[in-house]
Amino acid sequence: MRKLFITTIALLAIILNACSGDSSSSSSSIEETEGVSVTAVVQEYFKDANGVTVSVDEEAGVITITSSTGLPDHKTPYYDVYEKQHELYEDFPTYYVTDGILENFYIDQIADRIFSYDEDGNYIITYAANDNDEIGAIKYVMEIPTNPTEAAIKEETDLAAIGMVLNGVPFFNNYNQSSVPLGGADVSTLDSAGGHPGALADYHYHVGANPGIYADENPEIEYGTLIDENQLVGFMRDGFPLYGQQDQDGEYPDDLDEYGGHFGVTEHFPDGIYHYHASTEDYLDAGWYVLKSGKYYGTPGTFTSN
Numbered sequence: 246m247r248k249l250f251i252t253t254i255a256l257l258a259i260i261l262n263a264c265s266g267d268s269s270s271s272s273s274s275i276e277e278t279e280g281v282s283v284t285a286v287v288q289e290y291f292k293d294a295n296g297v298t299v300s301v302d303e304e305a306g307v308i309t310i311t312s313s314t315g316l317p318d319h320k321t322p323y324y325d326v327y328e329k330q331h332e333l334y335e336d337f338p339t340y341y342v343t344d345g346i347l348e349n350f351y352i353d354q355i356a357d358r359i360f361s362y363d364e365d366g367n368y369i370i371t372y373a374a375n376d377n378d379e380i381g382a383i384k385y386v387m388e389i390p391t392n393p394t395e396a397a398i399k400e401e402t403d404l405a406a407i408g409m410v411l412n413g414v415p416f417f418n419n420y421n422q423s424s425v426p427l428g429g430a431d432v433s434t435l436d437s438a439g440g441h442p443g444a445l446a447d448y449h450y451h452v453g454a455n456p457g458i459y460a461d462e463n464p465e466i467e468y469g470t471l472i473d474e475n476q477l478v479g480f481m482r483d484g485f486p487l488y489g490q491q492d493q494d495g496e497y498p499d500d501l502d503e504y505g506g507h508f509g510v511t512e513h514f515p516d517g518i519y520h521y522h523a524s525t526e527d528y529l530d531a532g533w534y535v536l537k538s539g540k541y542y543g544t545p546g547t548f549t550s551n
């Protein structure tokens with residue numbers, strides 16, 4: 246009798262085990278509880294040509310993305326701002342300000358920013374380097390979940406790298422390193438790609454490239470972050486992808502949540518995934534569009550430099 250009792254308990258334990266094993270690995274609830282895997286897309290689209298490598302620990306559910314230099318693979322004045330000799334050097338953009346535009350922008354300008362007038366009396370602002378005038382190679386390591394999920398408690402994005410563009414360059418939110426929103430003085434140091442260096446010579450983007458607004462004839466897609474498209478820009482630290490302003494169908498989504506994202510089909514995730522979109526709000530009326538501000542939708546992984 247006693248032996249039978251023990252056997253029954255053992256059997257029950259096996260059944261219970263089998264059940265709990267089932268519920269964590271089976272069928273329909275997988276996407277809701279575990280999230281869609283981003284592994285294949287991360288492996289395929291980060292640019293190893295620019296020194297970015299990807300390694301995956303499926304067991305731990307972690308993808309490690311290593312950017313060997315963090316340097317842009319496109320032209321920027323910061324490659325050689327004074328001598329202008331580097332093969333990837335190009336001038337800062339020039340912004341022609343017509344009447345009534347940029348009110349928010351030039352109110353906040355600092356005195357040494359370069360202004361002039363064209364023959365029609367319009368302001369011309371030539372962007373220029375400020376205190377931070379050079380970029381250096383920095384190795385970055387970003388860890389993201391293989392299957393990102395919504396966080397129970399949403400965290401504010403960091404005042405540092407909040408994600409990585411496919412070329413291995415970090416991107417920041419719309420705050421500067423003094424913890425205040427970017428003003429005209431900050432914005433007028435951006436290059437045509439929407440990037441500039443920080444105090445550690447750490448090149449990073451705040452906004453999407455939008456060379457079309459400038460007088461210079463700039464090639465489009467070469468800047469890595471051109472956002473007036475449905476392109477995959479990069480991945481946030483929480484593992485969710487960041488797209489340009491448009492969805493796959495070329496439409497501007499009208500159902501974005503307070504984190505700037507929504508669940509839907511993309512070119513790279515045909516079964517749908519939660520993804521962010523770059524902002525469509527003209528930042529400071531300066532013609533720039535912030536890549537991502539506010540809180541993370543998921544739980545951010547680590548982003549370290551050395």
Ligand SMILES: [Zn+2]
Nearest residue numbers: 417421443451
């Ligand atoms: Zn910055």
Ligand SMILES: [Zn+2]
Nearest residue numbers: 492498509520
């Ligand atoms: Zn979308």
